[in-house]
Amino acid sequence: MAGQKPIIAINADYRTRQNNCPSTSYLFAGYYESVIKAGGIPIILPPYQNENDIDQMLDMVDGVLMTGGADLDPRRDGYMVHPSLHLMSPVRESFDRALIRKVYERRIPFYGIGAGMQLLNVALGGTLFLHVAEDIPTALPHRDPHDPFHRHALVVEPGSLFDRVYGDNAIVVNSMHHMAIDDVADGFLATAKCPDSVIEGIEYIRDDWFAFGTQFHPEALSATVLDLRIFGEFLAGVARFSSKSFDLCFADESVQPITKPSTKAMKERNRKKKAELFPESSAATERKRPAKRERTLSVG
Numbered sequence: 345m346a347g348q349k350p351i352i353a354i355n356a357d358y359r360t361r362q363n364n365c366p367s368t369s370y371l372f373a374g375y376y377e378s379v380i381k382a383g384g385i386p387i388i389l390p391p392y393q394n395e396n397d398i399d400q401m402l403d404m405v406d407g408v409l410m411t412g413g414a415d416l417d418p419r420r421d422g423y424m425v426h427p428s429l430h431l432m433s434p435v436r437e438s439f440d441r442a443l444i445r446k447v448y449e450r451r452i453p454f455y456g457i458g459a460g461m462q463l464l465n466v467a468l469g470g471t472l473f474l475h476v477a478e479d480i481p482t483a484l485p486h487r488d489p490h491d492p493f494h495r496h497a498l499v500v501e502p503g504s505l506f507d508r509v510y511g512d513n514a515i516v517v518n519s520m521h522h523m524a525i526d527d528v529a530d531g532f533l534a535t536a537k538c539p540d541s542v543i544e545g546i547e548y549i550r551d552d553w554f555a556f557g558t559q560f561h562p563e564a565l566s567a568t569v570l571d572l573r574i575f576g577e578f579l580a581g582v583a584r585f586s587s588k589s590f591d592l593c594f595a596d597e598s599v600q601p602i603t604k605p606s607t608k609a610m611k612e613r614n615r616k617k618k619a620e621l622f623p624e625s626s627a628a629t630e631r632k633r634p635a636k637r638e639r640t641l642s643v644g
Contacts, residue, residue, distance in 0.1 A: 347591045350406040350582045352384040355443060355460075357413050358391050358436035367435075374563035375411055375457075382575035383592045384582070391439035398439075398446055406590075407582040408447050410440065412458025412561060415523060418474060421466055426474040428522060432459065441467060453582040454555040455574075461546065461557025462523060470529035475522055476542060484540045486519045493566040494519050496538050498545075504535035505556055506545050509573045517544065517560035518567060524559065554581040 354376060356369040369390045376386035387405065392398050402408075414432040418425060420441070425431075432440075440460075444467045447454050456464040462472055473479040476486050488494035498515040500506040525543040528534050536545025536558070548555040556578075562571035583590040 348588060349592075350384045350579055350586070350588075350590055351404065352379045352386050352407045352409055352579075352582070353389050353401065353405040354379070354386050354409045355389045355411055355436075355440060356391070357411065358433045360433055360435065371411065372563070374561075374565070374567075375409065378563045378572060378575040379409065379579070381572065382579040384579050389439075389443075391435050392442075393439075395442055395446070398443055402446060402450060402452060405452070406586050406588065407453040407455070407578065408443070409578070410444065410454070410456040410460030410463065412460060414459070416459060416462055416466065416472070418472070421471075423474070426478075428475045428478075448553070448555075451553040451585075453553075453578070453585050455578045456555075456557035457561055457563065458521060458559060459523075461559055462525065464555065464557050465525050465529045465532070465546065468529035468531070470525060470532070471527040473524045473526045476524050477522065479526075480524075480540070480542065482540065483542055484538060486524070486538070486542060487522050492520070495566070498560075499537050499539055500545070501533070501535040504533075504545075505547050505577055506536045506574075509577055510570055513570060515570070516568075517562075517571065518564055519560060520564075521559055554585045 354371065356371045359368045359370070361367040371388055376388065379386040384407070386409075389401065392401070413436065415429040417431050417434070417437060418429070420437070440463055444454070444456075444463055448468065454464065456462075466472060476483050484496055485494070486496070495516045496519050498506075498510075498517050500510060500515065519538075525534070525546065528543070528546060531548055531550050532546045532555075533549045534543045534545070535547050536543075538544055542559075544559045546557050558574065560571070561567060562574045579592055583592055
């Protein structure tokens with residue numbers, strides 16, 4: 345039916361029962377408000393325990409937004425726990441991992457924010473730095489506990505989704521993380537980075553899926569009007585990859601993507617030069633990569 349809006353599933357965070365406080369599912373309003381502004385209908389997901397329930401839910405939605413939160417447990421991927429980690433609830437992380445696996449199997453359009461982008465990367469074979477300050481000593485500060493509006497510059501790849509979002513504007517984004525992507529998962533490209541080379545945005549570059557992620561938070565109070573356009577790009581991508589007919593009507597013009605052509609030549613260039621984009625040996629981004637963390641025999 346023409347005129348329908350895309351339905352976007354958003355995973356809720358989860359806090360385990362503590363003393364007299366019951367277990368709680370919750371979601372910061374910026375996530376669903378941004379989806380509404382971009383012309384979508386958000387539905388909020390509790391952490392389903394039954395995978396059949398996840399399948400039934402996914403039959404009803406057009407895209408999935410995976411939110412940020414606490415730190416992923418590296419033991420699930422065969423690594424030691426770092427002392428700086430504040431681990432995500434196991435209830436939520438188990439659900440998130442099952443959800444992203446099924447989303448990938450079905451190729452449902454996906455956008456991951458913060459920990460959501462990190463899980464997108466590791467679930468599909470990538471790796472993470474567990475503590476940027478230690479793993480990349482030359483990195484800029486990416487989190488300031490005394491400044492919730494801490495920000496840094498962003499460098500984007502020409503022709504990328506983030507180039508469409510920000511255009512020719514100077515880019516400064518919020519920063520509130522201490523983990524970051526190390527090796528990018530197969531099929532993805534790092535198309536947004538901090539000037540210190542820490543990855544801030546990834547995009548899936550094959551034709552069979554629309555998926556991307558941001559380390560920064562365009563839904564947060566510290567986000568700018570330009571950041572909100574990312575949700576416009578997400579909803580536009582959902583519409584392109586759906587068999588349904590949507591009539592996207594942006595409730596807030598500030599989230600409408602910039603109209604910037606993406607030519608076949610640019611797409612081909614991005615494919616052929618994947619290994620050349622943001623080269624590690626570049627003088628502008630050169631850094632010494634730390635030794636890989638060794639996997640443990642027991643994943644816990």
